[in-house]
Amino acid sequence: MEVMIENSLDDDIVSNLGLSKEDIKNYQFRICYEDVDAAGIVYHARYFGIADRARTESIRRLGGTTSELYKKDGLVLVVREAEIHYRKPLYIDELVIVKTNIITTLGASCWLSQVFFRDEEIVTELKLQLVCLKKGSYQPVPFPKKWKKIMEAMM
DSSP: OOOOOOOOOOHHHHHHHTOOHHHHHEEEEEOOGGGBOTTSBBOTTHHHHHHHHHHHHHHHHTTOOHHHHHHHHOEEEEEEEEEEEEOSOOBTTOEEEEEEEEEEEETTEEEEEEEEEETTEEEEEEEEEEEEEETTTOOBOOOOHHHHHHHHHTO
8 A cells, every 4th residue: 555645735724723734634642551452552443543533633623523514514424445554563652643644535535544653653554535425315425615625735
């Protein structure tokens, strides 16, 4: 799996927030007891939960929340497809940075990469597709204008 890491956040959005481009995309996380197996190694499924928190925080930093998307727009985001590549294990008490980047947007969906770093070392790469669905019917619908801007800012 090849994951592209870009740094092309919309400068106007970022400067209005008072955050750097890296602050928007990067999520720092300490591996806790609940994340590991008996050997002290992060359990494989936990990477998806950590990745979810990282992308949720990146979106929140740009002014969006999934609860607002649901309540205001009647929409939900779901993972349609996911691919993960484990390079090296993570251990309890390690400090990890997850970098989230939108790869591409397509009307009602987007592809993104999330790369887990220990110091400067890439330890895990995740690539997934998020789809925007209308609650109730669960039919794909285009992202609202605000969310399109958020996605563009994360490219």
